[in-house]
Amino acid sequence: MKHVIFAVAGLALLSTAACKVNYDKTKSGLPYKVVSSKGGQSVVPGQIVKFNVEFKLSPKDSILNTTYGKFPGYTPVDTGKNTEYTFIELFPLLKVGDSVEFTMSIDTLKNRGMIPDYDSIFTRNGQIKGKLSILGAFATQDLAKNDMDKEMEREKAREIASIEDYLNKKGIKAQRTRNGAFVEITTPGDPNLKADSGKLAMVMYRGYLQDGGTVFDTNMDTSKGHTDPIPVVVGTRRVIQGWDEALPYFSKGSKGKIYVPSTLGYGMRGAGQDIPANANLIFDIEVVDVKDAPPAQPQQQGGNPFGNLSPEQMKQLQEQMQQQRQQQQGAQPQQAAPEQKK
Known part of the structure; x- marks a missing residue:
């Protein structure tokens, strides 16, 4: 790091x-x-x-x-x-x-x-x-922020165009979400059990970079040390925005892919050593169950890079943030810490 x-x-x-x-x-x-x-x-x-x-x-x-x-x-x-x-x-x-x-x-x-x-x-x-x-x-x-907002819109357009070009070259038909993630459903699943906002979805996933195919995390095999489905209460901002927007397209038993532009993922900060700044991401997704979310349902903490962090991950994140603060005090630009949606 x-x-x-x-x-x-x-x-x-x-x-x-x-x-x-x-x-x-x-x-x-x-x-x-x-x-x-x-x-x-x-x-x-x-x-x-x-x-x-x-x-x-x-x-x-x-x-x-x-x-x-x-x-x-x-x-x-x-x-x-x-x-x-x-x-x-x-x-x-x-x-x-x-x-x-x-x-x-x-x-x-x-x-x-x-x-x-x-x-x-x-x-x-x-x-x-x-x-x-x-x-x-x-x-x-204020002047700098106004300019940054304009640049953010341009960056978002570049990222979405990159995903669209990727999909077109591979002949993939995908649906676009409200803010620019793309969803490809390969197995429809049960239409009566949609992973709608507020529902608890149990998700298997494999995440990798659009431009390199490097797998940065998965629970679909033992390579990353965890194989249990992760519970996601859809639409509660406990995961990256690309997931919150894409999961309602899935149902119980659905399989497919989510294509996430960086602005709906980890943005200019990236996440750890495996997700660089401004990286578009692809996730293989399988929703193994959908049910009503219990009141105040906690997110699973072990091995989930998208919501709550394990104590070891939290320590690493705190160290990264501390390094960034020290760099900012020295007028260094920050780009390397992950931003989690909680």
């Missing part, structure tokens, strides 16, 4: 040789080069800056994280000590419309305590490439 957080937070590097050509350095020694300047307004402390950023691990230039073509980052402009040797330190040196390449040494990160130790990702003498583009700067939180 620490690897993901550090990557998202912007520990980006270029090659040492490239740093010797037309590169300036920040006060902390971060090498950078402005590659495009539009002559826009200067970025000043106190503003909220909108940006795209990308990080590639050298020498193969494999992408660690990118916001290009996705939801952009927003963060306050800060000149505090905690921004030293991060891309946040570059903001006051740039204008809206600027793009910049920057580098950081993994050895320097290790010496500064910004990574815990060398490993298979952060290797001794290693380097990561970074690219940053300044898209806008806002004087108030």
Whole structure:
């Protein structure tokens, strides 16, 4: 998890040789080069800056994280000590419309305590490439929020279009829910026992990424350590929104798939190491039973990544949130903690 957080937070590097050509350095020694300047307004402390950023691990230039073509980052402009040797330190040196390449040494990160130790990702003498583009700067939180809302709608449209393209290429016929999840029913089940809002549905599931097929959790086999159906009181916001909208299309005995855009799943924060930010998800679903929900029916806690968490999962989530708060205090963008619907 620490690897993901550090990557998202912007520990980006270029090659040492490239740093010797037309590169300036920040006060902390971060090498950078402005590659495009539009002559826009200067970025000043106190503003909220909108940006795209990308990080590639050298020498193969494999992408660690990118916001290009996705939801952009927003963060306050800060000149505090905690921004030293991060891309946040570059903001006051740039204008809206600027793009910049920057580098950081993994050895320097290790010496500064910004990574815990060398490993298979952060290797001794290693380097990561970074690219940053300044898209806008806002004087108030309200102005930034208005812009974020517009970007969220654009991101939602991109995600839904991606799912529609996926379905069309595979010739899959699916129904769209109110806000853009898609439901494919392969076995209809009992129409008299619908998993309507307020009903208790017992669900078997297998969840994986749309773009890679990696299974991040399941109770359909023993690979994730739990095989009991999970109880879901439909429509009570105890699960991700995509599930709440899709489950009423199922009945007792129904089988099918749910295609969930990121905005109805785990969004820009992702969930743990297995669900990255802005990831569309697919779930194989079987509803094994539907019945009336008892008053104040509690959610099952063991092994359920969609509602209540086990004590071990809660501890992990708390650690992630604490790391994010520390990063935000250092003007680092947050992207790595899961957001649960409870």
